[in-house]
Amino acid sequence: MKVESHSCEVLQHDWVNARYKYLRLRCPAPLARATVAGQFFQLACPHGETEQPFLRRPMSVYGIGPQDERIEFLYHVKGVGTRALERLRPGGTLEMFGPLGRGFRFSPQWQRILLVARGVGLATMAPLVPLAARAGVGITALLSARAPSDLMQEEFLRGAPAQVHAVYDSDGSSAVDRVEALLRDVLLRQRFDMVYTCGSNRLLFLMQKMQMRGEAALEQQMACAMGVCLSCVRLFNEGGEKVFRRVCCEGPVFPIATVSGEVQFG
Amino acid sequence: MADLRVNIGTLILKNPVMPASGCFAYEYEQALDLSRLGALVTKSVTPKSRIGNPVPRVCETPAGMLNSIGLPSHGQRYFLEEIAPHYSAVSAPLVASVSADTAEEFGMACEVFSAPGIAAIEANISCPNLEADGRAFAMSATDTHAALHAMKKRTRLPIWAKLTPNVTDIAEIARAAEDAGADALVVANTFLAMAIDPETRKPRLGNVMGGLSGPAVRPLIVRMVFQCHRAVKIPVIGCGGIVTAEDAVEHLLAGATAVQVGTASFLDPAAMVRIIEGLEAYCGRHGVARIAELIGAVSIDPGITDRWLRLAQQSG
Numbered sequence: 001m002k003v004e005s006h007s008c009e010v011l012q013h014d015w016v017n018a019r020y021k022y023l024r025l026r027c028p029a030p031l032a033r034a035t036v037a038g039q040f041f042q043l044a045c046p047h048g049e050t051e052q053p054f055l056r057r058p059m060s061v062y063g064i065g066p067q068d069e070r071i072e073f074l075y076h077v078k079g080v081g082t083r084a085l086e087r088l089r090p091g092g093t094l095e096m097f098g099p100l101g102r103g104f105r106f107s108p109q110w111q112r113i114l115l116v117a118r119g120v121g122l123a124t125m126a127p128l129v130p131l132a133a134r135a136g137v138g139i140t141a142l143l144s145a146r147a148p149s150d151l152m153q154e155e156f157l158r159g160a161p162a163q164v165h166a167v168y169d170s171d172g173s174s175a176v177d178r179v180e181a182l183l184r185d186v187l188l189r190q191r192f193d194m195v196y197t198c199g200s201n202r203l204l205f206l207m208q209k210m211q212m213r214g215e216a217a218l219e220q221q222m223a224c225a226m227g228v229c230l231s232c233v234r235l236f237n238e239g240g241e242k243v244f245r246r247v248c249c250e251g252p253v254f255p256i257a258t259v260s261g262e263v264q265f266g
Numbered sequence: 267m268a269d270l271r272v273n274i275g276t277l278i279l280k281n282p283v284m285p286a287s288g289c290f291a292y293e294y295e296q297a298l299d300l301s302r303l304g305a306l307v308t309k310s311v312t313p314k315s316r317i318g319n320p321v322p323r324v325c326e327t328p329a330g331m332l333n334s335i336g337l338p339s340h341g342q343r344y345f346l347e348e349i350a351p352h353y354s355a356v357s358a359p360l361v362a363s364v365s366a367d368t369a370e371e372f373g374m375a376c377e378v379f380s381a382p383g384i385a386a387i388e389a390n391i392s393c394p395n396l397e398a399d400g401r402a403f404a405m406s407a408t409d410t411h412a413a414l415h416a417m418k419k420r421t422r423l424p425i426w427a428k429l430t431p432n433v434t435d436i437a438e439i440a441r442a443a444e445d446a447g448a449d450a451l452v453v454a455n456t457f458l459a460m461a462i463d464p465e466t467r468k469p470r471l472g473n474v475m476g477g478l479s480g481p482a483v484r485p486l487i488v489r490m491v492f493q494c495h496r497a498v499k500i501p502v503i504g505c506g507g508i509v510t511a512e513d514a515v516e517h518l519l520a521g522a523t524a525v526q527v528g529t530a531s532f533l534d535p536a537a538m539v540r541i542i543e544g545l546e547a548y549c550g551r552h553g554v555a556r557i558a559e560l561i562g563a564v565s566i567d568p569g570i571t572d573r574w575l576r577l578a579q580q581s582g
Contacts, residue, residue, distance in 0.1 A: 054326040231323040
């Protein structure tokens with residue numbers, strides 16, 4: 001069967017800064033061979049005394065391989081699920097199923113790609129970095145974070161060469177108008193075969209406004225993560241028509257141009 | 267190997283395990299062999315197309331979840347042309363779930379679904395009745411009878427009535443469905459519920475209220491299966507909180523002839539196959555030759571209350 005549950009062994013589980021944690025797993029199957037950048041797994045966060053997360057947590061892969069049974073995650077410890085997950089220790093077991101969803105497009109024939117990330121959105125795009133580096137495809141990255149301590153540039157690049165533009169909330173450089181000016185400048189000086197973004201609706205809609213063509217990885221609350229329950233829909237503009245798509249199986253990666261503005265309720 | 271076959275009226279299922287409506291679609295083919303299931307039950311289809319409810323459509327709760335998906339549907343024609351053909355190579359019988367706004371519309375929907383490839387119709391009468399101020403059909407014995415009656419007039423396919431647990435006396439509703447000719451009962455749908463985020467003060471669902479499912483509801487539904495089994499002669503299909511084979515056995519002992527698995531598939535997409543294998547193991551362990559022996563076989567001592575009272579009087 002294509003989608004199965006796996007009991008994975010926790011090999012390493014460390015804080016990378018005050019809010020983000022890195023998790024490396026040994027899977028009982030060669031999942032790295034089956035997984036592409038942008039895909040995700042459904043994680044069974046372990047039950048503890050204070051947290052009993054009932055639903056699985058969708059989490060995009062941060063690292064694929066190099067060994068066939070290695071899968072890595074980098075996540076923000078934020079809610080009930082990630083607080084429960086955070087307690088796993090090396091030697092412990094994490095139950096998960098996947099890989100799920102449609103990943104990013106990539107071609108080793110390309111000359112240069114642009115990655116635009118906000119916060120932990122960089123984890124979702126991180127598997128593109130070694131792909132590009134191995135193929136000799138140039139990388140330009142615009143990384144947006146609350147403060148320099150949250151940037152995780154080394155975690156993102158892991159030694160790969162790249163041209164990096166970092167912007168922060170702490171000095172105001174991450175404001176949309178300033179990022180727009182920065183992006184215009186970058187686009188004047190370099191040509192990109194592909195543009196990717198993840199982690200910020202504001203950045204996504206800025207890129208859409210600037211008519212940048214590329215792909216965005218989206219988030220939505222999920223239950224089944226396989227296209228069955230219809231809970232994770234978002235709205236898209238496709239050929240002049242508004243359509244609902246399931247983020248789990250028709251995404252989570254979608255063309256930037258098609259994503260429709262989210263309606264805020266309540 | 268135990269005989270896992272059960273009969274739902276004239277329909278013979280190779281085992282008693284099937285998905286709950288709304289918790290199954292063709293995509294699960296990636297995680298399990300659909301032909302191993304006792305039956306396939308689709309998400310409810312409405313005669314008119316609907317876009318569904320605002321997100322968030324789900325949230326988790328202790329040992330369960332709330333959902334308010336809102337029956338997004340492309341209509342019945344789309345189902346017959348685009349969805350049903352996916353299942354033509356699957357040996358398990360296809361049960362099409364329908365939902366409609368009025369009794370007459372339920373009848374027409376059944377006529378449209380009386381098509382090759384559909385083995386039975388599950389009538390989702392747990393949805394709001396536009397002719398009764400939005401109250402679910404299955405909240406009233408009269409409305410239940412009217413909807414079932416309208417459907418039985420328009421089709422020769424077996425009709426399974428899916429009841430709502432949001433009632434005072436489910437046995438009364440069960441009898442009304444049976445009187446109107448229902449071939450089986452599905453007991454039951456989700457419990458109307460609500461959750462609020464104390465940090466944001468907002469409801470956790472876009473639709474404010476939704477339906478509670480998962481292990482949290484199992485004891486409530488097992489009680490209702492027991493009550494319905496006592497009240498009617500038609501088969502009862504238990505649906506509520508089943509995660510393991512032992513949970514399924516609990517439903518059978520309470521009086522279910524077959525079971526539906528919903529929320530558990532979200533946690534493990536292969537849950538239904540795991541439950542079928544677990545039922546085989548259970549039968550082996552307990553020397554059960556035919557799983558049908560378990561239906562309603564809860565071992566209740568009918569004299570216990572009298573003996574208890576006598577004992578209390580003697581010692582007093």
